[in-house]
Amino acid sequence: MNPTLLTVGATLICCVLAVLGIRTYASGSAQRAALIARLSETGEGGEGGTGGRRRPFRGIDRRVRRTAFGRKLELRISATGLDITPGEFVVSMAATVAVLWITGQALLSPFFGPICGFLGLWVAMGFLNWQRQKRIEKFINQLPELSRILANATQAGLALRMALSLAADELEAPAGDELEKVAQQLAVGTSVDEALGELAERLPSRELVVLVTTLVLANRAGGTVVSSLRNLTETLEERKETRREVRTQLSQVSLTAYAVPVIGVGSLLLIDNMQPGALDRMTGSGMGQLAVVIAIALYGVGFVAIRRFSKIDV
Structure with a gap:
């Protein structure tokens, strides 16, 4: 057999197979995209969420889902059963942080703004854990x-x-x-x-x-x-x-864990109400800021310790 004809024939077969492969791959990709779009509209999965309604913040949701944090967040939200996407949760969490930051600066002092913002992050993630539990x-x-x-x-x-x-x-x-x-x-x-x-x-x-x-x-x-x-x-x-x-037996202990930090925050508000500007003067120096940070850390340690003591695995 002529080697030239054999080579040309093998090349044509390879080209035909390559075209068929590309066509099959393109068809599969189109079917996959159509399936994702249909699931997004009907609420079975994807970015559309549940309920068949058009979701807000779809662009943010796509960007969040591409990250490792977004994938973990999606799994955590799915375990809570909430009708919310990772993008919506991130936007809500950012809004909560901004509101608490501004509120802390307005009611207490500028030093408490970042602390209240961090508290917003903790509250948002704690809300997910609470819903999941x-x-x-x-x-x-x-x-x-x-x-x-x-x-x-x-x-x-x-x-x-x-x-x-x-x-x-x-x-x-x-x-x-x-x-x-x-x-x-x-x-x-x-x-x-x-x-x-x-x-x-x-x-x-x-x-x-x-x-x-x-x-x-x-x-x-x-x-x-x-x-x-x-x-x-x-x-x-x-x-x-x-x-x-x-x-039932541990309900009082659990309530104490939440009451202790609330009493601390209430004391700060009471002091600032009795002596306007006291918190600004206290946080205006390095020693005062250090004292506030240590106090918040001690309240956090107390909260965690009480929660640990009241947690009994049955």
């Missing part, structure tokens, strides 16, 4: 009912995937919403281990880890999953009552 608590309270539904569905002969879908339809939020995400992941080919593992990462708790471990082991090795879920249901009910009793 509240959602976790609600989910934990629903775990006994979830375990009972899974046990009944499994005993009726349903597969674990169908049992999870049934539980998603039966339970209210947040358990219903979280299990709906798991069911959607299973529908697109995600394994049961991965889907349940992501659920445990979004809403970390000892009770959920035990339930996920039980379901994963039953899915891998089979066995008496019904009896295991029955026993787990009773255990979760007992832990639920124990957690409620412990939280």
Whole structure:
């Protein structure tokens, strides 16, 4: 065979394959972009958020999502169940910091402006943690009912995937919403281990880890999953009552942790009201500023220490 013809033929085949590859890649990219746009409009994901409404600050949201902080923030917001995007949260946090900064300068002294601004950052992130923890608590309270539904569905002969879908339809939020995400992941080919593992990462708790471990082991090795879920249901009910009793006993201690710094801030406002300009004179010198910083640090240490003492893992 003529080597020239062989070379020309191989070159033509390579060119045809290259054109087909580029066309396939372009088609896939277009389909992916269309899917993201559709999900953004319907609220299933992406930048559009939930509710099908047009989101404000979309440009800021895109820039925030590209950063490592934005990706972590998106995961934290998704665990809270709030109808807000990372861009909206960043804008709200910046507005809160600006308002507290200006308020601190106006009511106290210019020295307290940056301190109040930093307090705004702490309040914003603390709000997310509080919402996330509240959602976790609600989910934990629903775990006994979830375990009972899974046990009944499994005993009726349903597969674990169908049992999870049934539980998603039966339970209210947040358990219903979280299990709906798991069911959607299973529908697109995600394994049961991965889907349940992501659920445990979004809403970390000892009770959920035990339930996920039980379901994963039953899915891998089979066995008496019904009896295991029955026993787990009773255990979760007992832990639920124990957690409620412990939280009731420690409610006064938790309130003290928040009352102590509030008393300190109230004292500053009272001093400035009794002697106008006292805070300006106090923070006008280096020793006064150092004393304020040390006092704020001590209040922070006291708050953390009281919270640690009142935190009992059940």
